Amino acid sequence: MEDKSKISNGKALIPFLIFVAIYLGSGLILQAQGVEMAFYQLPAPVAIFCGIISAFFILKGSIEEKFNALIEGCGNQDIIIMCTIYLLAGAFASVAKAMGGVDSTVNLGLTYIPAQYITVGLFIISCFISISTGTSVGTIVAVGPIAVGLAQKSGLSMPFTLAAVMGGAMFGDNLSVISDTTIAATRTQGCEMKDKFNVNIYMAAPAAIITIILLLIFGRPGVAPVMQTYDYSIIKVIPYLFVLILSLAGMNVFVVLTVGIILAGVIGISYGDLTILSFTQEIFNGFLSMIDIFLLSMFTGGLANMITKAGGIQFLLDKIQKMIKGRKSAEFGIAALVSLTDAAVANNTVAIIINGPIAKEMCNKYKVDPRRSASILDVFSCIMQGIIPYGAQMLTLLSFTKGTVTPFQVIPLLWYQQLLLVSVIVSIFIPFTDRTIRKKPWNWSKKEDSNVQV
Template sequence: MEGVNHAKNLQFYGGKIGGWIPLGSLVVFMLAFVITDHISLKVFWAAGFFALSLSFLFSKDKKQFSDVSLKGLTDPMFSVLVIIFLFAGILSHLLRQSGLIDGLLWLSTTLGLDAAYLPLITFLACAAISTATGTAGGTVATATPILLPLSLGLGCDPALVLGAIISGAFFGDNLAPISDTTIASSLTMESEVPKVVKNRLKYSLIAGFIASILYVIFGKMTTNQLPETLVEDAGGPKTLIMLVIPAIMVFLMIKGKDLVTVLLTCNLVAIILNITMGFMSLEFIINIEGPIVAGISGMLSIIVFQIFLFALLELTKASGNFEEFVKTAGSQCKTPRQAELMVAFLTVMGTVATAINTVAIVMIGPVANKLFKKFNLDRRRGANILDGFSCATAGVLPYNASMMVMFGLAVSSGVLSETFSVMSIPMYSFHAILLFVVFLISIITGWDRRYEKVTGNHIEILKNPPMNSTTIKKTS
């Protein structure tokens, strides 16, 4: 694709509205299929195909359309995600086919664990992992193959458990000092990471506390009684040695290793453990029904969908509509509240348009910085609004990368049917929803809004705007 120039925006019939056809039509088609009860990962291929076809018909320059679509598949993030999907799928089957879940069922029933509390335990475990590692994708790759089959084996609602996993994953993605979103939001707002995290803590903990209560309530409402035969048939403790794998994953991620390296390392260790402990033979591992082939083939549905998704995301970006809107948005703000609401709105739209919250933060951050300086607003708060709304949106976005990894693992492992709807998960992503609500209430009411008074290199944080600020002029 060398020599292709995308400096000129891709034009669509319908003007600025036409520029939203690629991504907008995908969402519409997905919702239409779910409403008409055509629920399957493979059915979403059709949504991608129809969205791409509609985009083709509405594009004015068909050659440029082709170039831009293919450019989406050269995005490094696409390549990384494909490798992550494949390695995570293999690891999921290595753990499941080892008999680890039977061992965990045995342990749970032996200890008399109340399954109604498993959604809460899942949320807290994932929140702890993501806060320690700073990665949502790594958290779902670690937790889903273990906590989902265990919870379903004990009678929990799968959508509730998946909601708890993705909620916990984005808890740490939002809060962890080593999270890429925390770093990106702090740097774009010219703020120090430790001070930003300290200021952010109250928002995360309020949302997390209420989410915990909801997981207990819904856990008790939706959990079915475990059949006695399942308790009696559950496996013994031998396979619990495989729990060393998620421990290694967390350790390596804390050490800053990338997810591809972590997954490949854990796959190799899992293969060695399975063979040495006698859980499976090398011949079975490479067999067509073994974990490698089954793990790869189980993730192909997600990978095909990602092909359509990245092509459509690139088409949406190539229209230039969003960038143009972002550039002109700041001039519409007349008060500090309007500035904060605009940053929140742009962050949500940026996350929806890119499907990756870090990218949205990098895109919106410079505009947010200018707006906050204009009204002398505390830029730590700006970093938190950026991060909070991006993580909240990503935590309920069905086509977000972490959601896709989680859903792909759930289907690939065989514990969920392909007809299970990914659209049923976002409503149980309680922490993400509450994070959105907490920040929105804070903006509307003005709770915790602070201002900056800059004197030389010193920044003083004030409860009220400094007397020489633009804020006074705008609000008087």
């Protein structure tokens, strides 16, 4: 395949459209048939592989040229870094959970939060677990059943209680330094996790604070549930704090996660929750838990490189740029692209990986700071993912109610997501989130690879 950086060819986007059509189409068909978790039945790596196969038939060039472009994209340095972080993050989450870290965190919160503030408590607990573990679905699985039970005992509105859990889960999914969305957003834009966090927190904090105030006002139960002292160990919460604090301090993420895994393992072995053998098994289970996103990232990088060399990305940029007049409209363009993609594929990490290269090109042209573009990619994809009724988060949360609550009862009450949307839109017009950016201006003179795919 001839590599011409400015070649523009709309036909080159067809393999990507085939991937979206297969992934989205299978979800719609299965949902119409009443299949649970319909959009997650067809593995995303298989869908992207179908797109890769089609690229060999559609794109110009010899098989060897196209294969070399595929492997070049799959083996891109940023792709490998991102995938390695995925594996370590999965291992840390698996080991920390196995040694009782999640249970201790939940029980610690439930023990000390007053019964009349239980809704606020569930939101805060969900925030902490999600930012510590990097997974919104995992947070919902841990807190959801407890929230349902407390709502039933206290007379609280079930949709209201579930919305509080959902908001907290998406708070950490968007901010956690070990979340796959954060990893994907920072690697695609070429910025540091701590810098993205410092920009992102100014968007998320106001939304979280106002949500807490609203929950304090409207979230008091009619009948305060009988609270009790739950079993917990403060020691088992330490690995989460360790990873969070050191990551934000700027320590190398590989070192932080590796030491975090060892620390969680030592605590688990000391308390008898793990043996040396089960510790190693949990590390491997953590690796396996990330295999889908690992393969998807690798294949997406390969397909994106094939499409880029064939002129697909340039064609898309040419079309987008006709609607963009400057930095602000570029930021809205990035937001719209990632939101629409997430609505189509119901996976915020996939949406970020797909749109990352396009966002990077737009950053270079319109001087959008990559720390802001990383935050915008992450925020808008998480907002959409936390609202769509067919997302894994919503479907998992509602499964605990056994069909008594519908997504459309919960969606209007998702105050955190709604406030976060307002916050990020305001930040585009009033740069109140740019304190870190002003202190450390981006070095635009630094030569960057405009074809980086992750």
